[in-house]
Amino acid sequence: MSNEVLEAELNCAHCRKETVHELVYAGRLLVSTTCSVCNTRVEHESNDLWDNYLKDLPHRIATKPIRLWKRFWRSPTKSVSTLPKATFGKPFKMLREYRNLKKDD
Amino acid sequence: MKSGIKAALVVLAAGSGTRFGHTTNKVWLPLSGRRIISRSLVNASKNFKHGRTILVINPDDEEMARATLEREVRGIDVEIVYGGATRHESEYNALQHLAPAIKAGEIEVVLIHDGARPLATPALFVEIAEAAHRHGGAIPTIAVDAREMDTARSDTVVRVQTPQGFVAQQLLEAYNSAAIDGFAGTDTAACMEKYFPTVKTMSITADVSNVKITYPQDLAIAEHVLARRGYKD
Numbered sequence: 001m002s003n004e005v006l007e008a009e010l011n012c013a014h015c016r017k018e019t020v021h022e023l024v025y026a027g028r029l030l031v032s033t034t035c036s037v038c039n040t041r042v043e044h045e046s047n048d049l050w051d052n053y054l055k056d057l058p059h060r061i062a063t064k065p066i067r068l069w070k071r072f073w074r075s076p077t078k079s080v081s082t083l084p085k086a087t088f089g090k091p092f093k094m095l096r097e098y099r100n101l102k103k104d105d
Numbered sequence: 106m107k108s109g110i111k112a113a114l115v116v117l118a119a120g121s122g123t124r125f126g127h128t129t130n131k132v133w134l135p136l137s138g139r140r141i142i143s144r145s146l147v148n149a150s151k152n153f154k155h156g157r158t159i160l161v162i163n164p165d166d167e168e169m170a171r172a173t174l175e176r177e178v179r180g181i182d183v184e185i186v187y188g189g190a191t192r193h194e195s196e197y198n199a200l201q202h203l204a205p206a207i208k209a210g211e212i213e214v215v216l217i218h219d220g221a222r223p224l225a226t227p228a229l230f231v232e233i234a235e236a237a238h239r240h241g242g243a244i245p246t247i248a249v250d251a252r253e254m255d256t257a258r259s260d261t262v263v264r265v266q267t268p269q270g271f272v273a274q275q276l277l278e279a280y281n282s283a284a285i286d287g288f289a290g291t292d293t294a295a296c297m298e299k300y301f302p303t304v305k306t307m308s309i310t311a312d313v314s315n316v317k318i319t320y321p322q323d324l325a326i327a328e329h330v331l332a333r334r335g336y337k338d
Contacts, residue, residue: 008131028138033321
């Protein structure tokens with residue numbers, strides 16, 4: 001889930017068929033989708049997205065300990081070895097999310 | 106409260122598979138922190154005491170499917186079945202997988218659900234299963250104004266969603282007969298209607314929020330609905 005740009009086949013209202021779309025995420029929320037054929041871009045309302053992001057953030061924080069625990073339980077060695085990097089990288093990741101959300105303001 | 110009906114919950118996710126190392130099937134997209142298919146699977150199986158959960162996938166997506174189940178659908182025993190080229194074939198494959206249990210009477214009702222509908226609630230699955238158990242079949246519908254589609258029409262028109270539930274034995278027979286005849290229905294109800302026209306299929310009033318992720322906007326709608334539900338179900 002750490003990827004910020006993903007691809008999926010969705011119907012394009014402009015092409016009137018299923019095409020591959022590029023999807024940009026900030027944290028757990030979708031920021032925009034772009035059709036790879038006609039380049040039609042669909043964006044969330046920026047204010048709405050920011051509001052939703054702020055609403056989602058406490059939920060992310062509250063569920064983090066259990067998610068970390070589950071990750072540890074699944075693969076203790078991998079979890080311990082990647083934790084320092086993930087911890088130090090978190091502020092930068094959140095900064096990227098903030099930029100993704102605010103760049104179209 | 107959990108339903109005691111012996112149900113098989115078939116979730117279809119056998120769309121286009123992995124390409125160049127990454128899948129383009131929308132069911133594997135994240136939706137508010139969890140993949141669309143994970144939400145569909147958890148909601149489908151949540152309220153059944155004796156449920157068997159079947160995930161129908163494209164063989165190319167197996168690695169992704171197993172990793173997703175391990176990470177996001179823990180605690181539910183999900184059986185993976187390979188789908189076919191069409192929805193009908195995927196349903197047939199799932200029913201063949203379940204055939205021994207259906208013939209042994211271990212499954213009373215089969216519910217078939219589109220994996221791209223992550224917002225169908227656990228309560229809807231139970232409602233469909235109970236109605237199908239009582240009457241033979243049940244499908245979730247939303248009434249639409251027929252004049253929106255055709256101004257000359259005045260009859261009642263409904264938009265059909267999933268999960269669609271039917272008595273297991275008859276559903277298996279219908280799909281076996283369809284395989285012999287070369288018939289492929291547009292959905293589960295179409296196949297049942299052809300081979301068991303007298304079976305009563307109940308129309309259960311559904312919720313408009315049970316969207317099928319089709320257009321990019323549907324993802325945004327689904328995020329809003331989940332936020333409104335407090336990220337539950």
